[in-house]
Amino acid sequence: MTAATTEVRAGRSRKARTSGVSRHAYPLWFYLPAAVLFLVFFAIPTFASFYFSLTRWTLFDQEFIGFENYVQFFREPQLYQGFINTLIYGFLTSGLKVVIGLALAVLLTSALVGRHFLRSVIFFPVLVSTIGVGIMFKALLDPFDGMVNGALETLGITGPGWLTDPDLALYSIIGIDVWKGLGIACLIYIAGLVAIPTEYYEAARVDGASKWAAFKSITLPLVKPATGTVIILSLIGGLRSFDLIWATTGGGPGFSSDVIGSVIYKQYQAGFYGLSTAGNVVLFVVVTVIMVPISLMLNKREVEQ
């Protein structure tokens, strides 16, 4: 009891001392510019979106219609498909970036010949704009003249219409997305791998552990923070994706590769601002419901370590 009170007192006096210094040295108005921008261009639009999604809205005029936009969003097959595609897109790109990114990072931190060259090469697509990448792959994946199908043809395989086949288009874009974003995932993993002390691996080798066993019980658990970062970054990016899809297929053929991001833009373009904003709220809910538990879970693990 007495020990506890002295501790509290000590804590209090320490706190008093630092805040005495900080009041002079660390002015709270440093928050002000960021706070104003954030409030005006992020918080207000976000809150307003909940209201506007319940209206028939033309920017000048709005009429409250309740949940009609949402009903329409989930009842019309082409809008609903965008919702499903968003989930496929987000989880598949994220999963592939984790698996391939880790595998490549392991390869590139080993004593591989030419690893510095490989690191720069893999990072290169990150620098090209998504629109540029989209146009490039439209040419490469062209079903008749494209290089990819040309190469397949020399092997005696008739290549599919990567971006023109409704069953395939979404997955082709997922492939392009992974190609473009792999560099960042790999970079984060390399940083995580380099931080693991080499003694661990030496000890494992002395104990006669196989390479796979060392990977499973040393590497995997110790790169968890990096995995968390990769998952969070690629899921957020994947669920919000818009520009790559817009540059390659525009959501087509039909609505087969539409995601919520492209549905929002199409409705906006057509002047259905209320419906477009409802799409935004759906995206908001999807991202929040998926991201908040995942980031909480990943943070907890990091603390336990």
Place this chain on the structure above:
Amino acid sequence: MRWVLGIAAIAVSIVIFIVPFIFIVLQAMKTRQEASELAFSWPRQLAFVENLIEVITQRDYIVARAFLNSTILTVASVTLLVVIAAMVGYVMQRRASKIRTVANFFVLAGLIIPPAVVPTVWVLQSLGLFGTLPGLILIEITFGLAFSILLFRAFVSTIPRSLDEAAIIDGASPFRLFFAVIMPLMKPTVVTVIVVQSVQIFNDFANPLYFLPGDDNATVQLTLYNFQSQSNNQWNLLFMDILLITIPPLVMYIFFNRQIVAGMTSGAVKG
């Protein structure tokens, strides 16, 4: 074994990552007719300079104007972003307060929550900033804040507090303490934020598409996109355009390669 695997990896990476870029360069050198064949071959007739001139002068120099717009957009947004985010990251790390708890929440929200586009258009319109470059600059700063604040905050924690105290004892005002003592020390993170955000903002497509419609203010990504939908058969010019607008990010990367890697990793993995 080491050699075999290495050479195999290099060969695969060349096919997957280098060949597409060589393809761009080759197409950019061809005449319109030859480029439309989309073949991976050396041009029969070199038209590199002609294509370059045509891309730049086309439609009343729209690409040149777009380059100017994109440069203004990038430089202005990134400059302000660095100062504003560094201020927040610094105070957040140094001073515990209720505001910090709120700010923390908003940083996480800013990272996760997708911006509500049409209501943002509405806000910009009521401020008279819709379709203007200053409007888009403010948007880009706002959307870049969360990530930049995180990086700055993580870095400030590595600067010893005793430095602040020494400066205060020497009579430095809070303003001077931050701008004359802390900011210069944060150079590695400043460089990282500059490079990452410049590439991001220069390459941004969705925000200009929504918030900066019209040809007058078009950014390079918008002109590239519009060009694509207008002239499907001019692959040579399209690829020349891609080549042209990839140069600024590429130069950034070549100059700051090491620093990006260091800053990204310290911020992303530990932060």
